[in-house]
Amino acid sequence: MTDTAPRELPLQELDEVIIRFAGDSGDGMQLTGDQFTSISAALGNDLATLPEFPAEIRAPQGTLAGVSAFQVRISDFAITTPGDAPTVLVAMNPAALKAQLHNVVQGGAIIINTDAFNERNLEKAGYESNPLEDGSLEGYRTYPVPMSQITRDAVAEHGVKPRDAERSKNFFALGLISWMYTRPVEPTMEFINTKFSGKELVIKANEAAFHAGYNFGETAELFESHYEIKPAALPSGEYTNVNGNTALAWGCVAAGQLARLPVFLGSYPITPASDILHDLSALKNFGVRTFQAEDEIAAAASAVGAAFGGALSFTTTSGPGVALKGETLGLAVSLELPLIVIDIQRGGPSTGLPTKPEQADLMMAMYGRHSESPMPIVAPKSPADCFNAAIEACRIALRYRTPVMLLSDGYLATSSEPWLLPEIDSLPDIGVEFHTGFNGTNEDGEGIFLPYLRDPETLARPWAIPGTPDLMHRIGGIEKEDGSGNISYDPENHQKMVDLRAAKIAAIDVPDIEIAGDQDATFCMLGWGSTWGAIDAAVDRLQQAGKKVAHVHLTHLNPLPKNLGEVLATFDKVICPEMNDGQLVNLVRAKYLLDVKPVNKMNGVPFTTAEIESAALQAMDAS
Amino acid sequence: MTDTSPRTEPADWATDQEVRWCPGCGDYSILTAMRMLMPELDVDRENTVFISGIGCAARFPYYMNTYGMHGIHGRAPAIATGLAMARPDLDIWVIGGDGDMMSIGGNHLIHALRRNVNIKILLFNNMIYGLTKGQFSPTSEVGKVTKSSPMGSLDSPFNPISVALGAEASFVARTHDMDRQHMMDMFRRAHEHKGAAIVEVFQNCNVFNDGAWEGITKKQNRDANLITLEHGQPIRFGADGEFGVVVDGGAAKVVSVADVGVDALLVHDEHKPDPSTAFMLSRLARGPFEPTPIGVFRATERIEYASSSTSQLAMAHDNQGSGDLAALLRSRGTWQV
Numbered sequence A: 001m002t003d004t005a006p007r008e009l010p011l012q013e014l015d016e017v018i019i020r021f022a023g024d025s026g027d028g029m030q031l032t033g034d035q036f037t038s039i040s041a042a043l044g045n046d047l048a049t050l051p052e053f054p055a056e057i058r059a060p061q062g063t064l065a066g067v068s069a070f071q072v073r074i075s076d077f078a079i080t081t082p083g084d085a086p087t088v089l090v091a092m093n094p095a096a097l098k099a100q101l102h103n104v105v106q107g108g109a110i111i112i113n114t115d116a117f118n119e120r121n122l123e124k125a126g127y128e129s130n131p132l133e134d135g136s137l138e139g140y141r142t143y144p145v146p147m148s149q150i151t152r153d154a155v156a157e158h159g160v161k162p163r164d165a166e167r168s169k170n171f172f173a174l175g176l177i178s179w180m181y182t183r184p185v186e187p188t189m190e191f192i193n194t195k196f197s198g199k200e201l202v203i204k205a206n207e208a209a210f211h212a213g214y215n216f217g218e219t220a221e222l223f224e225s226h227y228e229i230k231p232a233a234l235p236s237g238e239y240t241n242v243n244g245n246t247a248l249a250w251g252c253v254a255a256g257q258l259a260r261l262p263v264f265l266g267s268y269p270i271t272p273a274s275d276i277l278h279d280l281s282a283l284k285n286f287g288v289r290t291f292q293a294e295d296e297i298a299a300a301a302s303a304v305g306a307a308f309g310g311a312l313s314f315t316t317t318s319g320p321g322v323a324l325k326g327e328t329l330g331l332a333v334s335l336e337l338p339l340i341v342i343d344i345q346r347g348g349p350s351t352g353l354p355t356k357p358e359q360a361d362l363m364m365a366m367y368g369r370h371s372e373s374p375m376p377i378v379a380p381k382s383p384a385d386c387f388n389a390a391i392e393a394c395r396i397a398l399r400y401r402t403p404v405m406l407l408s409d410g411y412l413a414t415s416s417e418p419w420l421l422p423e424i425d426s427l428p429d430i431g432v433e434f435h436t437g438f439n440g441t442n443e444d445g446e447g448i449f450l451p452y453l454r455d456p457e458t459l460a461r462p463w464a465i466p467g468t469p470d471l472m473h474r475i476g477g478i479e480k481e482d483g484s485g486n487i488s489y490d491p492e493n494h495q496k497m498v499d500l501r502a503a504k505i506a507a508i509d510v511p512d513i514e515i516a517g518d519q520d521a522t523f524c525m526l527g528w529g530s531t532w533g534a535i536d537a538a539v540d541r542l543q544q545a546g547k548k549v550a551h552v553h554l555t556h557l558n559p560l561p562k563n564l565g566e567v568l569a570t571f572d573k574v575i576c577p578e579m580n581d582g583q584l585v586n587l588v589r590a591k592y593l594l595d596v597k598p599v600n601k602m603n604g605v606p607f608t609t610a611e612i613e614s615a616a617l618q619a620m621d622a623s
Numbered sequence B: 001m002t003d004t005s006p007r008t009e010p011a012d013w014a015t016d017q018e019v020r021w022c023p024g025c026g027d028y029s030i031l032t033a034m035r036m037l038m039p040e041l042d043v044d045r046e047n048t049v050f051i052s053g054i055g056c057a058a059r060f061p062y063y064m065n066t067y068g069m070h071g072i073h074g075r076a077p078a079i080a081t082g083l084a085m086a087r088p089d090l091d092i093w094v095i096g097g098d099g100d101m102m103s104i105g106g107n108h109l110i111h112a113l114r115r116n117v118n119i120k121i122l123l124f125n126n127m128i129y130g131l132t133k134g135q136f137s138p139t140s141e142v143g144k145v146t147k148s149s150p151m152g153s154l155d156s157p158f159n160p161i162s163v164a165l166g167a168e169a170s171f172v173a174r175t176h177d178m179d180r181q182h183m184m185d186m187f188r189r190a191h192e193h194k195g196a197a198i199v200e201v202f203q204n205c206n207v208f209n210d211g212a213w214e215g216i217t218k219k220q221n222r223d224a225n226l227i228t229l230e231h232g233q234p235i236r237f238g239a240d241g242e243f244g245v246v247v248d249g250g251a252a253k254v255v256s257v258a259d260v261g262v263d264a265l266l267v268h269d270e271h272k273p274d275p276s277t278a279f280m281l282s283r284l285a286r287g288p289f290e291p292t293p294i295g296v297f298r299a300t301e302r303i304e305y306a307s308s309s310t311s312q313l314a315m316a317h318d319n320q321g322s323g324d325l326a327a328l329l330r331s332r333g334t335w336q337v
Helices: A029-042 A094-103 A119-124 A147-156 A162-180 A186-195 A200-219 A244-259 A274-281 A296-308 A319-335 A362-367 A385-400 A410-414 A491-506 A529-544 A564-569 A583-592 A609-622 B027-041 B057-063 B076-086 B098-104 B106-115 B160-166 B180-192 B219-225 B276-282 B305-320 B325-329
Strands: A011-014 A016-024 A046-052 A067-075 A088-091 A109-113 A141-145 A226-229 A238-243 A263-267 A289-292 A312-317 A339-345 A403-409 A416-420 A474-476 A523-528 A550-554 A556-558 A573-578 A597-600 B048-052 B067-070 B091-097 B120-125 B171-176 B197-202 B226-228 B243-248 B251-256 B292-299
Touching: A016 A029, A016 A094, A016 A162, A016 A226, A029 A046, A029 A067, A029 A162, A029 A186, A029 A238, A046 A410, A067 A094, A088 A094, A088 A162, A094 A109, A094 A119, A109 A162, A147 A162, A147 A200, A162 A186, A162 A200, A162 A226, A186 A200, A238 A244, A238 A410, A244 A263, A244 A274, A244 A312, A244 A339, A244 A385, A244 A403, A244 A410, A244 B325, A263 A274, A263 A296, A263 B076, A274 A289, A289 A296, A289 B076, A289 B305, A296 A312, A296 A319, A296 A339, A296 B067, A296 B076, A296 B106, A312 A319, A319 A339, A319 A362, A319 A403, A319 A474, A339 A385, A339 A410, A362 A403, A362 A556, A362 A583, A385 A403, A403 A410, A403 A529, A410 A529, A474 B057, A523 A529, A523 A583, A523 A609, A529 A550, A529 A573, A529 A609, A550 A564, A564 A583, A573 A583, A573 A609, A597 A609, B027 B057, B027 B120, B027 B180, B048 B057, B048 B076, B057 B067, B057 B091, B076 B091, B076 B098, B076 B106, B076 B305, B091 B098, B098 B106, B098 B120, B098 B160, B106 B120, B106 B160, B120 B180, B160 B171, B160 B197, B160 B276, B160 B292, B171 B180, B180 B197, B180 B292, B219 B226, B243 B276, B251 B276, B276 B292
Parallel strands: A011 A226, A016 A088, A088 A109, A109 A141, A263 A289, A263 A312, A312 A339, A339 A403, A474 B067, A523 A550, A523 A573, A573 A597, B048 B067, B048 B091, B091 B120, B120 B197, B171 B197, B226 B292
Antiparallel strands: A016 A067, A046 A067, A046 A416, A238 A416, B171 B292, B243 B251
């Protein structure tokens, strides 16, 4: 570090940068990444984030297993993914460098906290020699920075103990990166003061560390330039930055208002779905009632009970929880009550990879209950789309009186993107009426209530809630007589009820599929859910390379859009990238007898654009 | 209750569905007691809900002309908890057997009790699996010979009253299917209680476990083996009240009143905050062949779950105002493009 006055460094304009902050899981990398994202959002960049953290709360310090990372891509053009490979890596310790280096593009910048590269940490990370000295970082632009030491020096004057001082080093890193990418200082000062309100010493330390980092960039003769990324040309309006789980929670609240029903959530904590429970638990002033149940089954069962009572009922979970809820969901199918099951898919089987995404619960959502128990399935395509998906799932559940499965995943759950806020008035009215009067007569001509007499248009049964005079009725899991709902073991009746339950779901009004990309292409990529961003970006790249390619993306998986078979049949070749071993492919092949080709990935990391681009090129060449 | 005639008759609470329990089943008398009690409670059919799981007892809702749900095995307390939270205005009864609620649904039962959700749980205990045709249940005695335990069951049984007390239940009572008036009294007391109430009903399965409770419930055995608990009264039984219960050496024990004197007898206190004495009473008999207490073991006041949940909603509303969706979507900061 020098004492010279700020140098006038050249300001270079970039169209995008992909930064990955990586450190120990206790180093505050998620916070650092989040804050950098917020500042960039406010500057008008388009952005997408990809947090990545270990399943353990505090994995052994300094080890590869304990590395926590946060990738953020900011750009001056519209983007749909957090980027394939970081162009900048901030490595807070040897483990972070070792775990993340392979991700970084050749020639990328690596900003290293050299203070952490002592013998002990190198050993813990499994380095036999110091990568800062042995030439293994050749081919990258490395910026060694003694972050811990400068942070300690900077905060010392505020009376912070050396041990505590180092906790502020993530703010040093944030300050440095904020300088590099010409981010304003003020928003982070405000953030620090709000976040650590009441802890004066922590506020002072973090502020000092941030400024030290910012000034270091300016004064240390280490960096050749700093950078500017202009705002992206996004549709005008008011934006917020939202991740998938928060968007889902907000969507649940919005759906309650749009349906004019109180919201009930029965849930049991499970990664990566718990944040929806947290978010909704904090929204009691919206009349949202949350119930942390004793187990996954009780969570679903309580939601069934609340739905019987007339609430807009949700249960949130991940794959293992859906497995446990299976029998209860079968009951909900039989009772024909509205219920929304939110599955934030994660790697499996069993505990699997709790913090990593997969799309491998599709078959369970379709068929994971005994006997014929059809359930509609909705899948959001991006973090912000989770808001729409929640409302759409509720619309279907209410209109057709059925449990609905919403399939998000660990990627959408924690990733964030700018969201052009909708006008509240533009959101759909999804309200339905409770049944309040007789709908039949007995042989004596007296009015009676038939709980399974269906609406001829939707095949939905009447929803009459306890407290409604004269409509007392009993429902249950035993097969019911069509119309009366009385217990019936009659063979013909059972056939009829199986057919009716299937017909009701099959006839749900799902919007027709639209082709994105080249309408006249002969090659198509079919996707569903969270792969949308990567496929969309791959389509862009292929088009730039002069290829014609179409993209068909499903957000409704049961029933499938009515025109899907017809649309897919117009292409010579269709590939289907999905984070499973070919589940949508199997559904589509079985239903339409079309030879859709699988492109599968099951390593806990979302598809990169390059992987999909390459799979597409291979498939095109093969023809 | 007012002194005008009840708004409903027992027959109003019956459905048109044929009752399909085996002839002679104890469930019939429980159903009759419930139908007879309802007019006395002066409640409305549309505001009453019966929720059940699976088993013979679980058919109960089909026979009550109220709202009802026949759920899945063991889950009735959980279903009822959701309903009670969403609709604190309703009277919710949960019906299940010993297999349903002590075995597959044991978890939901204990959690509903400790939360003190305002539901009234009737546990029909016949010490056998009836609907699956006669396997031993979690309340069957050790050595029970059944089709699934031809050499005798190895399982130590649960004592439902002990379990309920251990689960922090605020209201715990026991009755039996041979005494309609006592059943009605216990069900009424459960209904009056604010919070979770559990009533164990000794119920005879005349097909798979006939006479299991006879040692205490049969008319000629009642004097010797049935102890009726009454709040504020010394615990006494026998044809002439010649036996009593004392606490001795950390346990409840049967004594001859002549030996110890009336003043030495345990005076029953349903409202005792500490459940230890009630627990001792629940352990008095080792099985239905020794003097066994019936009545209210415990009736204490504790905050009810759904009303606490409602209070939190009201508090949040008072502190933060009515939820504004547009503001919520802007709560994490916004920017203009």
